[in-house]
Amino acid sequence: MKRRRFFGKLGTASVAGATAASGGTLAAKAMSGNTEELNDLWDSFFQKHYRRMNPEELRETIARLERRARKRFGKNINIDTNPAEKGVLFGYALNISKCKGYRKCVDACVDENNQSRDTQIQFIRVLEMEKGSMNLEESEHYYNPETVPQEGKFYLPVQCMQCENPPCVHACPVKATWTEEDGIIVIDYDWCIGCRYCMTACPYWARHFNWNEPQLPTEELNPDTHYLGNRPRSRGVTEKCTFCVQRTRKGRQPACQEACPTGARIFGNLLDPESEIRYVLEHKTVFRLKEELGTEPKFWYFTD
């Protein structure tokens, strides 16, 4: 609130100078003299790291982010900050003998997670593989036949594995990405500096970058969001699958799991001995992709 008053006293010109650092368009907006806009820009620039904000700062930040999203999309959105539940560690298992390559998970993920539509960011990539081989270099990423599954092929969906020993988290020079208590690796999009070292470090190509201002039509915006999950992103930051943190922390399933028409996807709490995922891990033959790299993925593949 102090900053509000601070701006009230300042002349427009000097304010323009102060905010010019965050981009030419900001300076232009500053000239218009809209005080609330100015305060928001100032607060955005100096916004603290998510994990360093006290409850009051977090409340103010969320209010501002919701206000700005309303301006940007003309629609109310809700940004949750609910933390990880105690005794929960999320894990995923995928039955590759059931996956037929429909890519329904890919579409559902995009609908849920507010990815930029024009640059077509997708968190899940389904690889069409030759039967009898696990060589990723032979895989087809852009398969597009009349019908799937194709003869002689099997399908391998890949997304963020939420590694227990995550190279991306080690790589980040500013701690903008970390592992939450429930095992989900998240990004503070407002802290990321966009160096893309995490993308270099990830062995699963699970991280994606906003090369331009994300384009998302208002009618396609999903208003139920989480700060660490699917809230609208800005240009110049990385993003990734968060096991739909906005859903799963409320006891729901990830969008990809719900969308899968063949029931190939099993998601749940690894710490709950009664969970379906624990059943899979204990009774099926499972494997993990690139396990030899020692990143300890929490995403398993299995067959019937």
Added chain:
Amino acid sequence: MNENISFLIDFIREAFRGGRIFYSWMSLLTLIVLLGIFSYSRQLQEGLIVSGMSDQVSWGVYIANFTFLVGVAAAAVMLVIPSYIFNDKAIKEVVLLAEGLAVAACIMCMLFVAVDLGRPDRFWHLIPMIGEFNFPHSMLAWDVFVLTGYLFLSLTIPYYILFMRYKGAEAKHNVYFPGVVLSIGWAISIHTVTAFLLSSNVARPFWHTAILGPRFLASAFSAGPAFFLLTLQFVRRYTDYPVSPIIFRRIAIIATAALQINLFLLFAEVFTEFYHQTDHTVSAVYLFFGIGDKTALVPWIWTSLALNVAAVIILSIHPLRERDKLLNLACVMMVVGVWIEKGMGLIVPGFVPTPLGEVFEYSPTLVEVTVSAGIWAAGLMIYTLLAKAAIGIELGNVRLHSSSVPVS
């Protein structure tokens, strides 16, 4: 304190004093810098989408230039060691210029990282205490730390020596020598850390090799001195500063030995990659031969190899190396050859294929090329100014109390 201020004022005045050639050179560089700024403003407005980079190849010429220039910065150590440790009088004459080049290269490195950021407005997140500095986990944090430290050392040691000279006093060995020893270790570290920044990535088999660090140092100690030697030719030609011929011979030998080692290391790497091809080899195959119709890097790497081999032949044969024109030619070939090898030939293939096996090509856009050119021009400008002022002071043209304008 007053002496320091008058030193700085005289330093800057000397740096900008010059004849027609000097001003034409600076005007040319200014033009290129302005072009770079123009392109960068476009990148700021539209985002990094104006670059040729993609989710598949997420680093390009910016980081390529960065890795090369870290080497140039580190290479100053190859002149620092003989001059300060072995007291080589000839090399000592030019060691301050080498440190000037190190300063310019360091600043270029920082600029290349800065223009690569998606959110340069959040640069302050990197500042320890104020931001969140992921030290010691992140190799990028290490790189920021060692580069800043190296820049500081490369500025302060020459500052002290030039300042004493300016006052007409003798630089005290006890004062600067500990700094020199520190800067030698530090120079090695900046390039080692930059190599580790890449080689630590299990996701990128092409870089994930222990030979990367040694290769970085070898190529740096060939291209860096070669670049420096070329600039000395200009110093000899356009200034009164005496550069004895023996210096060229010494630097040429350093560069030659380093290039020979570099080629041997490359050979060792290529042998291991290709004798029995594994997953590890795919990027190398792409680099040297292309995969299917994806062959963007093939002409680059063979040009680089040809240049490096030709340079090493010229430099290894004494009668050839001792001919000025051939020596210069070899140096140019070495600089260009190593620039390709460590830039387009190292950074880009690390991303091809992607960890999921997709072969997606990269080529820089006009924006990236002009921004890079702008940074190079800015670096050359800094080097020119530092070198000019240092030469003026070393020659005794700029002295305390000889200034016509009184300093209050």
